[in-house]
Amino acid sequence: MKKILFWLPRILSICLLFLNFILAFDVYLEDWTLGEKNIGFIIHLIPFFIILTSLIIAWKRELSGSLIFIALGMIMLIYILLFRIEMWLSLFIISLPLIIIGLLFLLNYFLFTRKKEKITFKE
Numbered sequence: 001m002k003k004i005l006f007w008l009p010r011i012l013s014i015c016l017l018f019l020n021f022i023l024a025f026d027v028y029l030e031d032w033t034l035g036e037k038n039i040g041f042i043i044h045l046i047p048f049f050i051i052l053t054s055l056i057i058a059w060k061r062e063l064s065g066s067l068i069f070i071a072l073g074m075i076m077l078i079y080i081l082l083f084r085i086e087m088w089l090s091l092f093i094i095s096l097p098l099i100i101i102g103l104l105f106l107l108n109y110f111l112f113t114r115k116k117e118k119i120t121f122k123e
Contacts (some may be wrong), residue, residue, distance in 0.1 A: 002112055009104035013055045013069075016097050020048040047094075062109040069102030 024044035028037050054072060058065020077095040080087055 005104065005108045005111065009101045009108065010055070010059065012097065012101050012104070013051065013058070016094075016101070017048060017051055017055070019093070020051060021045070024048065051098075058105050062105050062113050066102045066105035066109060069098050069105060071102075073098030073100075073102060 024041055027040035027044055030037065030040070032040070050072065054065060054068045057068060073095045076098065077091060080090050080095060084090070
């Protein structure tokens with residue numbers, strides 16, 4: 001159980017990164033010039049780099065990373081519900097996986113990692 005809970009959020013994060021990377025290529029289907037397509041591709045990769053940075057942080061510091069993943073998911077959820085309700089499918093593709101990954105990192109932290117760390121206060 002410990003290994004599963006350790007690796008599951010990391011594997012899901014990598015899968016979400018791969019999905020974001022693949023979805024960024026949809027810009028090349030547009031009828032734009034090559035320069036516009038390349039700029040659009042770079043813009044589409046911004047979420048990829050944000051999730052990658054969050055994964056790197058979560059890999060080293062699970063508590064901080066889990067809170068970042070949950071915050072990213074909540075920000076995306078609020079954005080979609082307030083401004084892009086017609087894109088409700090994005091809730092299931094982007095927002096909920098971010099929240100679930102964050103909760104898995106948090107669960108792993110509180111069940112296993114936190115017990116290893118001893119908090120000491122210096123007087």
